[in-house]
Amino acid sequence: MLRRRTGPPTLEEVAALAGVGRSTVSRVINDAAGVKDTTRRAVQRAIAELGYVPNLAARTLAGRRADAVALVMTEPDWRQFGEPFFSEIVRSVGDALTETEVQLLLTLVRTDAERQRLVEYARGGRVDGVMLMSVHAEDALPDMLAEVGLPTVLLGRRSGDESVTYVDADNVGGARSAVAHLLDTGRRAVATITGPSDMYVAQCRLRGYREALERAGVEGRPSWTVEGDFSADSGHRAMAELIERAPEIDGVFAASDTMAAGALNALRAAGRRVPDDVAVIGFDDFPLAQHTDPKLTTVRQPLEEIGHTMVRLLLEEMEEPTVAWRHVILRTELVVRGSA
Amino acid sequence: MLRRRTGPPTLEEVAALAGVGRSTVSRVINDAAGVKDTTRRAVQRAIAELGYVPNLAARTLAGRRADAVALVMTEPDWRQFGEPFFSEIVRSVGDALTETEVQLLLTLVRTDAERQRLVEYARGGRVDGVMLMSVHAEDALPDMLAEVGLPTVLLGRRSGDESVTYVDADNVGGARSAVAHLLDTGRRAVATITGPSDMYVAQCRLRGYREALERAGVEGRPSWTVEGDFSADSGHRAMAELIERAPEIDGVFAASDTMAAGALNALRAAGRRVPDDVAVIGFDDFPLAQHTDPKLTTVRQPLEEIGHTMVRLLLEEMEEPTVAWRHVILRTELVVRGSA
DNA sequence: TTGAAAGCGCTAACAT
């Protein structure tokens, strides 16, 4: 590091210049009570004059916290990064933190080397807590962090009995209400395009679909369920397959709006009118729907609230560490727009 | 897993368990030479047994570096975040760092409070260097960092005489070659949709446009230049305006492919055939063009190389701090696809 | 090849 001549100004130098003791300076920069106003001023003047900035490493080492939290994105498929879903989460997490003294650190974990580096970084005490997005079922990262007592919050669950604190949307309920809506509006043969069956979120949405059918006394058929991978392309292919093998369907619930958009295209390409012949509802990965079809009815996830809640849980856990993990499931909302 | 008994294991505890001194353990974890092989093994065993991870704050304080760099995104308009341009840069920077011990920290700076927080974070010694993306002309952040001797690299310039080390694409040359291509392929009345005139990058691309016209001996008209804001919408509006006030144009150079996409739509809406009636070239914010029009001819920026170069410059500067700032301008490439 | 000891700059008891 360049400076090291005398190095950057230290608290001690400030104290000397202000003619006070170290601890007084410490009190001033930490807004502690019990400093005479004139003294405080003198110290502040010295700080300004020297351009003093506290050494965070020293502060952390001396027992206080790192005043930083990490928002980790574990995504091998890098293109996900640009998705509105993520940028929306990042934005809301940033918003929730903007009032605090806590610095938000976004980090990427793609390879095992990066995973290892992150663990060392976090365990090394550089952050006070970690939020993880898009964690896959087999990923041990959350456990590696939580087990060491580092406050950790997950966005979504890896499975039905997730042990780490998490915030999730009510995927089952959301799917159920979407399908119920289709049935309520006169559709009978409602199909579904699911997400990858090894993802818990996809399982939940499929469960919701099934529950809605069951509650309405509709006998679903195996041919009404096709698996996609959340991408628009897969939605297109799945829809084409549905048209082929179950021409009777008049409603579709897609486990993501991206797939819903693909399905819409496939329907139109096949000459089916939407929503007259077939109605489509997608599970909303948020503002994306607006880019694809502004009239697509969707199940909206409360992304803003998810971000805020993650931050709240994390800060709470940082404040007073608990052994009890907490799980929050947020309600979704069915947004009915023109074309469903 | 038991923890927090006395806190996480320290180097000292490792030393005790291994039956050696502190410094020996330090040497082992830092891969320093001069440790007998059997000793090294013993230490490693102790480390594993205790699950020891070095305290990074202590390490940093003791004089070594933070082993982290920040990639800062200063973007009030948050929606930019999802742009392929940024995700591509983030990806390539991450790639360039993946082999190193350096942790990449992405941070967002939207408000002044966040700006301040970042400065304190960086000056506080938590990162060894900073890369900044999408810095606006009036932003003093780069200076605030560079002036304290913190290695700093900019993506793009704030003005013609940028003082902080930067990496930029050859915007003038890229624009020139795009327009030259249009002229070479028989277009005469080539218009341009510029970016915001207060952004240096937009100025450069406009300059390139003008230079190309001049070199070809084509007399440009004021009505051939319309200002957009890099968004697709603005491209659409600008094109509509061009059609209106300069119906003679048969070629358009847009300062971003996003605007080019908007322009394309406007042209088609107006019944102009593309590229038969009007050819369009956009300055590529990278993979985006593929989402809009796979046949759109574009000026491609070497984003991968930009990211790598930023990292290289930063690491070099971290290695041995220089007073001399360095500027790198990378060549662009005209990618001719079907429809130009 | 190894250990002992002196800080790195700060916070937080504890004195005053």
Added chain:
DNA sequence: ATGTTAGCGCTTTCAA
């Protein structure tokens, strides 16, 4: 209200 002091966990001379 303020100063003194003892660490926080590590790296790094300097001896041995």
